[in-house]
Amino acid sequence: MKVAIIGAGFTGLSAALALQKKGHTVTLFEKDPHPGGLAVGYKVKGWDWSLEKHYHHWFTNDSFILDLAKETSYEVIRKRPKTSVYLDGKSYQLDSPYAIMTFPKLALIDKLRMSATLAFLRFNPFWKPLEKFKATSVLPKMMGQKAFSLLWEPQLRNKMGKYTDEISLVWFWTRVYKRTPSLAYPSRGFLDFAQHLTTCIKKQNGVVNFETEITEINDNGKTTISYLKNNEKYTESFDKVIVTLPSFLFLKITPQLPEDYKEKLIKLKGLGATNMVLRLSQQFLSDGTYWLSICEENSPVMVVVEHTNLMDKKNYNNEHLIYVGNYLESDSDEFAMTKEELLERYSPLLEKIHPGFKDTILGYDIFKAPFAQPIVPMNYSKMIPPLKTPLPNVLLANIEQVYPWDRGTNYAVELGHKVSQLIP
Ligand SMILES: Cc1cc2nc3c(=O)[nH]c(=O)nc-3n(C[C@H](O)[C@H](O)[C@H](O)COP(=O)(O)OP(=O)(O)OC[C@H]3O[C@@H](n4cnc5c(N)ncnc54)[C@H](O)[C@@H]3O)c2cc1C
Structure with a gap:
């Protein structure tokens, strides 16, 4: 069958590989220039490895993604980092x-x-x-x-x-x-791993279209998708379509869905995430902590993650890299703040943790994901949309369906397998 997959995050990539094993022809559509979705990485001049825009690691029991790395001969690094909490002006190891x-x-x-x-x-x-x-x-x-x-x-x-x-x-x-004291990380970063999977898909005659945004899905007897590429609109027909976008984006491209189904999807809530990446000339958490949870009330920061206390700084031109992470509503004033405004907001806390850190800044960026964390209320199992949608040839496989697990690339891979099983 000819299958379209919308989104080249880890759900889309793993669904594509699973469908190819069954002999299907796959075409991936991704609006961004690179694969990886929420786990996508970037590089600055001088770095050998890419870094995720939002902190990422695996637990050593994340078997679906670790198996995928093994199957596709991708190197994985395992480490036991230090995890601490910050309260009353002090860090305490608590792991x-x-x-x-x-x-x-x-x-x-x-x-x-x-x-x-x-x-x-x-x-x-x-x-x-x-x-x-x-x-x-x-x-x-x-x-x-x-x-x-x-x-x-x-x-x-x-x-x-x-x-x-x-x-x-x-x-x-x-x-x-699901937490394990040791963590795993793909050598050269999640972007490189996602690109490696894209290469595997292409080697088996799969097509991967980047900078291609799906604007509409139609399923009136014949299933067609419309997309924008280089400002031109195209329409193509497929036997099946797998959508890996969060539900609110799925609703935007399928206005013809029945009202009662739409109402179910609208009830699913989520938070956005912001991560400031600070590139520093000195180690920030000098006791070697990788993950520092901030346990102070009304803190402007939820977590500080020193990536280079997990992975060697030599891969990043000897820069020390920290994330200052937060979850926010994507329509909040804070979510809209510039990196300069956010640095001002975070600085009093960061100064307390590492006095004089500002003098060590080599550069910094802010990354924002409008839908990053599904809200999981009581009896969430009754709220999750099924993989089959009211449109007969359109399947939905997204971050809101990995319950009881919290979202993660491991479960994205598992979900990719599950949804591919619905296509005979
Ligand atoms: C702050 C943060 C920290 C995290 N930490 C971890 C961690 O430590 N370990 C871990 O394993 N996971 C972590 N995760 C979760 C993990 O990133 C996600 O669960 C996983 O990447 C979801 O994959 P997905 O393919 O389901 O969705 P996504 O990654 O969201 O992929 C969907 C894709 O669809 C594309 N798209 C959207 N609209 C369109 C359109 N109209 N047309 C075409 N393409 C479109 C998007 O660009 C995206 O690439 C974290 C996430 C965040 C935000």
Whole structure:
């Protein structure tokens, strides 16, 4: 069959490879100049490797994407980085039972209760019953108010904003259940890996169109898609179409969908993400921490990630690279701020963490993703749209359907496999 895939993120790339194995002919359409979607990378002069616009790594149990790397002979690097929390003006390593037990800000009884809760979530594979609970209602009762208020509530509120009290316990469970202390990373970056997969697709006679934006899908007996390339409009027909865009973008290109289906998709909410990448001449988190969660209330920053405390700085012209990450509503004033305005906003906190950091800045950029984090409320399993849409030849496979897992490239690959199975 002749299959069109809209979006060359990891869902689209993995669906294309899976369909090619079954003998189908695939054509990918991507509006951006490069593959990788939310995990796309960029390079500045002097860097040998690309860097993701938004921090990315894999857990060592992300088997779908790690298998894909292995199958396509792509090198993966494994490391055990340091993870810490920042509170009351200090960083504390908090990434092992030993680190928890020596953490000075909680009494032993609170630490034991918190550890028991985390252990329960880590080893309990049954997520379905957890759907009925909200994270902010249940966690303080399970781990105790002190540990929750000190460590987890500020992180949740900084990330989820006005949605915090709607978030399901399943969302928190998946973050604990799937976490591994060691991490994996594709050698030369996610962009290089995505380009490698694109090459594999092309070698099997697949077509990959970049800078090609789908504007419309029609499914009246014959399935056609319309797209803009170099400001010219084209229309092409296919036997099947797989859409990997978030639901609100799918709605824009298929206005003919039935109203009741549209209403279901409109109910799915999401947050945007901003990441400032600071290129520094000196290490920022000088204790070697890779991931620093900010546990201060109303912090303008959710996390600081020092990429070069995970991957060697020699790949980036010996620059030290940090992300200053945040999740925001994409129509908020802050989301619209310039990089200069955001640096001013972040600077007081960054100065506290590393006094004098401003003198070490070699350059900086801000990257924004309008749809980056699906909001997962209670009983989300009942809200997820199925892969089959009301349009008989159009399938939807997107970031909002990887539940119970939180979004990630690993689940994008799994989803690509799943959707390809619906095409015989
Ligand atoms: C801040 C942040 C941190 C993250 N951290 C991690 C991490 O550490 N590890 C991890 O594995 N994952 C992480 N993720 C999640 C991961 O990036 C996503 O889950 C994954 O990339 C989703 O892949 P996808 O193919 O489903 O969607 P997308 O990547 O969104 O791909 C959709 C593609 O469709 C294209 N497109 C949109 N509209 C059109 C159109 N009209 N026509 C043609 N093309 C179009 C887009 O340009 C895009 O390339 C993170 C995401 C963010 C935002």
